[in-house]
Amino acid sequence: MNNYKIKNWYVILLLLFILFFLRFSLIIKSYLLFYKFIGFLFSDFSTAINILDFGFADLIVSILLIVLVPSLILYEKNKNNLLAVVLNKKLNFSSFTVIILISFFIFAPLITDSNPNFQKDIGVTKLLPPLSSVDVITLKKVKVINKDKSTFLLNLKDDVVKNSFNENLIFADSVKLGEPVIFYQKGKEKEIQKNKLQSVNNIPLIEKKHFLLGTDEFGRDIFSRLVYGARISLLIGLGAVFISLLLGLSLGFLAGYPGGFTDSLLNRFTEVFLAFPIIFLIILILALFENSFFTVMLVLGFSGWMSLFKIVRGEIILLKKKDFFISAQMIGLARHKLLLKEILPIILAPVIVNLVLLYGNVILAESALSYLGLGVGNNYPSWGAMIESGQAYIDKAWWMIFFPGLALFFTLFAANNIGKEINIHYNPALET
Amino acid sequence: MKKELTKVLFKRVSTSLVVLFLLITFVFFLLRISPGDPSQKFISPRLSPELVKKVKESFDLNSPLLYQYKAFVINLAQGDLGISYNYRMPVVSVIEEYLPFTLIFASLSFIIQILSGFLLALITVKKRDGLLDRAISKISLATYATPSFVIGVILIFLFSEKLKVFPSSGLRSFDAGSFSFLQSLTDYISHLVLPIITLSLPGIAIYFKYLRDNLEDVYNKQFVINMRALGFTEKVITRKHVIPNAINPLISVAGIELGILFSGALITEVIFALPGMGRLTINAILTRDYPLVIGCSIVAGILIILSNLAADIIRASLDKRLIKGSLN
Numbered sequence: 001m002n003n004y005k006i007k008n009w010y011v012i013l014l015l016l017f018i019l020f021f022l023r024f025s026l027i028i029k030s031y032l033l034f035y036k037f038i039g040f041l042f043s044d045f046s047t048a049i050n051i052l053d054f055g056f057a058d059l060i061v062s063i064l065l066i067v068l069v070p071s072l073i074l075y076e077k078n079k080n081n082l083l084a085v086v087l088n089k090k091l092n093f094s095s096f097t098v099i100i101l102i103s104f105f106i107f108a109p110l111i112t113d114s115n116p117n118f119q120k121d122i123g124v125t126k127l128l129p130p131l132s133s134v135d136v137i138t139l140k141k142v143k144v145i146n147k148d149k150s151t152f153l154l155n156l157k158d159d160v161v162k163n164s165f166n167e168n169l170i171f172a173d174s175v176k177l178g179e180p181v182i183f184y185q186k187g188k189e190k191e192i193q194k195n196k197l198q199s200v201n202n203i204p205l206i207e208k209k210h211f212l213l214g215t216d217e218f219g220r221d222i223f224s225r226l227v228y229g230a231r232i233s234l235l236i237g238l239g240a241v242f243i244s245l246l247l248g249l250s251l252g253f254l255a256g257y258p259g260g261f262t263d264s265l266l267n268r269f270t271e272v273f274l275a276f277p278i279i280f281l282i283i284l285i286l287a288l289f290e291n292s293f294f295t296v297m298l299v300l301g302f303s304g305w306m307s308l309f310k311i312v313r314g315e316i317i318l319l320k321k322k323d324f325f326i327s328a329q330m331i332g333l334a335r336h337k338l339l340l341k342e343i344l345p346i347i348l349a350p351v352i353v354n355l356v357l358l359y360g361n362v363i364l365a366e367s368a369l370s371y372l373g374l375g376v377g378n379n380y381p382s383w384g385a386m387i388e389s390g391q392a393y394i395d396k397a398w399w400m401i402f403f404p405g406l407a408l409f410f411t412l413f414a415a416n417n418i419g420k421e422i423n424i425h426y427n428p429a430l431e432t
Numbered sequence: 433m434k435k436e437l438t439k440v441l442f443k444r445v446s447t448s449l450v451v452l453f454l455l456i457t458f459v460f461f462l463l464r465i466s467p468g469d470p471s472q473k474f475i476s477p478r479l480s481p482e483l484v485k486k487v488k489e490s491f492d493l494n495s496p497l498l499y500q501y502k503a504f505v506i507n508l509a510q511g512d513l514g515i516s517y518n519y520r521m522p523v524v525s526v527i528e529e530y531l532p533f534t535l536i537f538a539s540l541s542f543i544i545q546i547l548s549g550f551l552l553a554l555i556t557v558k559k560r561d562g563l564l565d566r567a568i569s570k571i572s573l574a575t576y577a578t579p580s581f582v583i584g585v586i587l588i589f590l591f592s593e594k595l596k597v598f599p600s601s602g603l604r605s606f607d608a609g610s611f612s613f614l615q616s617l618t619d620y621i622s623h624l625v626l627p628i629i630t631l632s633l634p635g636i637a638i639y640f641k642y643l644r645d646n647l648e649d650v651y652n653k654q655f656v657i658n659m660r661a662l663g664f665t666e667k668v669i670t671r672k673h674v675i676p677n678a679i680n681p682l683i684s685v686a687g688i689e690l691g692i693l694f695s696g697a698l699i700t701e702v703i704f705a706l707p708g709m710g711r712l713t714i715n716a717i718l719t720r721d722y723p724l725v726i727g728c729s730i731v732a733g734i735l736i737i738l739s740n741l742a743a744d745i746i747r748a749s750l751d752k753r754l755i756k757g758s759l760n
Contacts (some may be wrong), residue, residue, distance in 0.1 A: 390585075
C-alpha cells in the first residue's frame with residue numbers, strides 16, 4: 001500500500017478525460033468551427049476578424065488546451081524539473097482544490113453549459129433550487145436569405161459559443177404537445193404554433209435544462225457563475241501578487257542594498273502603509289476613482305507589498321556581509337544582476353511562501369470588495385458579489401450564498417495549506 | 433530606567449505622529465485629485481447662479497490645491513476638522529457619536545478573542561495530539577480560511593432566519609423607546625451576540641494558532657525539562673515560566689490587531705448594519721464627504737498608534753531588555 005499513491009497527474013488526466021467524454025459533441029463541433037475559421041482567415045480576413053470575439057477565442061483556447069495539456073503532462077512527468085515534481089506529488093485535499101480551480105479557469109467554456117450572464121424568462125427560472133430543471137422549447141431560426149459563405153460559420157458559431165442572450169429559447173414549467181403547443185410559465189397558459197418550433201420527425205423538440213446548483217434572482221445559472229467567478233478570483237490574484245512581487249523586490253533591494261538614508265525613508269514609507277487599515281485605503285481609492293478589473297488588481301497589488309518588502313530588505317541586509325556576495329560585488333556585477341543572480345535564488349523560499357499566502361489574502365480582499373459593491377463590476381461574476389446579492393434572498397434561497405461561500409472557503413484553505421507545504425518543501429526541518 | 437522609558441516613548445510617539453501626518457496629507461491630496469465634485473450634489477439646477485457660486489465657494493474646492501492644504505493644516509493645528517458635508521455638523525461631533533460604540537464593540541471582541549484563544553491553546557497544548565487537540569486545530573484552520581462575511585451571513589441564516597433567536601441587524605429594536613433599563617440592556621446584548629461572534633472567530637483562530645505554537649516551543653525548551661527534573665509542579669512551571677515566555681511575541685500582534693479593530697470592524701458592521709466607525713468611514717468615502725473621511729482617518733491612525741504603543745509598553749515592562757534595544 002505504501003508504494004501505491006495517487007499522484008496529481010492521474011487526477012488531472014482523469015478529470016480531463018471525463019470532461020472530454022461529457023462534452024464530446026461540443027468539442028467536435030468546436031474543432032469543425034476552428035477549422036472553418038482558419039480557412040476563412042486565409043480567404044476573407046476581415047470577415048474572420050469580425051467573427052472573432054472573446055467568447056469564441058476563449059472556446060478555441062480551451063479546446064486546444066484540452067488536447068495539449070494531457071500530452072504535455074505525459075511528456076513532462078518523467079523529467080527532472082519543478083513541473084514534474086509538482087505533478088508527481090501525492091494528491092491531497094488542497095492540491096485537488098487547486099486542480100479543480102485551474103481547470104475551472106482554463107476550461108470554463110467547456111465545463112459550463114450556459115453563459116454566466118444568460119437570462120431568459122426570469123419568471124420561470126429565477127431562484128430555482130439546486131438540481132432542478134425546466135423545459136426548453138426551441139424556436140425555428142429565422143431563415144437568412146442572404147446565402148453568404150460566412151452564414152454557415154456564423155450559424156455554427158451561434159450553436160457552439162454560448163451567448164448571454166438567445167431569443168430562440170423559451171423556458172417553461174411544463175409543456176403540453178398538441179396543435180397549438182401549450183406551455184405554462186408561472187401558472188400562465190401560453191400557446192405557440194407547432195410549425196414555429198424546431199422539430200424532429202414532426203414532433204417538437206423539447207429539452208430539459210438542468211441547473212446543477214440552482215439559479216439566482218435573475219435566473220442565471222449559479223454553477224456557471226461559480227466557474228467563471230473562479231477566473232476573476234484567480235486572475236486578479238495572479239495580477240495583484242505579481243505587482244506586489246515587483247514592488248516588494250525592487251523596493252526591498254533599493255532599501256536594503258545601499259542602506260542609510262534611502263533605507264530609513266522607505267521604512268517610514270512602509271510604516272505609513274502599515275499604520276492604516278489597508279482595506280480603507282483600498283476602498284478610498286476604488287470609490288474615488290472608478291472600480292474596474294484593472295484598478296482592483298492594481299490597488300490590491302499596491303497594497304500587499306509590505307510584507308515582501310520587509311522579508312527582502314531583511315535578507316539583503318544579512319546577505320551583504322556574506323563572502324560570496326562581496327566577491328560578486330568585487331567582480332563588478334551590475335546591480336540588477338546582483339539582485340537576480342545572487343540574491344533572488346537565496347530568498348526564493350521565503351518569498352514564494354509569502355506569495356502564496358498573499359495570494360490567499362488578495363482573493364479574500366477581492367471577495368470582500370465585491371461584497372461591498374466595489375469589485376470588478378457587473379460584467380463579470382464574482383464570488384463576493386454573488387454572496388452579497390444572495391443576502392437579500394437568505395430566507396428563500398440558501399444556495400445563492402452557500403456555494404460561492406464554499407468555493408471561497410476551499411480556495412483560501414488550499415492557499416494556506418499550499419503555502420505551508422512549500423515552506424516544508426524548502427525547510428524540511430519544519431516538518432514535525 | 434524611567435528616564436530611558438520616557439525617552440523611548442517620546443521617540444516612538446513623535447515618529448508615529450509624523451507618519452500619521454504624512455498619511456493624512458496623502459489622503460488629502462488623493463481626495464482632491466480624484467474626479468468628481470462633491471458640491472454638485474447640493475446644487476439643484478433651479479438655484480440662481482449667484483447662489484451656485486456661493487455654495488461652491490463654501491466648499492472651498494476650487495482654490496489652488498496648496499492654498500487648500502495650507503488652510504487645512506492651519507485648521508488641523510487648531511483642532512478644527514471642518515464641517516461634514518452630509519451631516520451638516522462639525523466632524524468632531526459626528527465622530528463622537530460613532531466612536532463609543534466602536535470602542536465598546538472592539539474591546540469586547542478583543543477580550544473574547546484573547547481569552548478564548550488563550551484558553552483553547554492552554555487546554556490543547558496539555559493534551560498534545562489528542563482528539564481534542566487535532567479537532568480544534570482543524571477547526572481553527574477552517575475558521576481562518578473562511579471570510580468573515582461568509583461567517584456572518586451563515587450566522588444570520590442559522591440564528592435569525594431558521595431559529596429566530598437573535599435579530600439580524602441594527603443595534604436596537606424598533607420599539608426600544610418604551611423599554612425599561614433591563615429590557616434595553618438585554619435588547620442591546622441580543623443584537624450584539626452575532627456581530628461579536630462574527631468579529632471574534634477569525635481572531636480567536638489567529639491567537640490560538642500563535643499561542644499554541646509558542647507554548648509548544650517553550651514546553652520543549654531545556655529549562656522546562658530541567659525544572660520538571662528539579663521537582664517543580666506542572667502548575668508552577670506553566671504559570672510562572674511557560675506562559676510569560678510564550679506570550680511575549682503575541683503582544684505586538686495583539687497591539688496591531690487591536691488598532692485595526694478600533695478603526696472599525698468594517699465588514700461586520702456592514703453585514704449587521706451597526707453604527708460604528710467602519711461604516712461611517714465607508715459611507716463618508718462613498719458619499720465623498722471629504723472632511724469626514726479625513727477625520728475618520730485621523731481617528732483610526734491615532735487609535736492604531738495608541739494601541740501599538742500600549743503593546744510596546746506592556747512588552748517592555750515584561751522584558752526590560754527591549755527598552756535598551758529600541759534606544760540603539
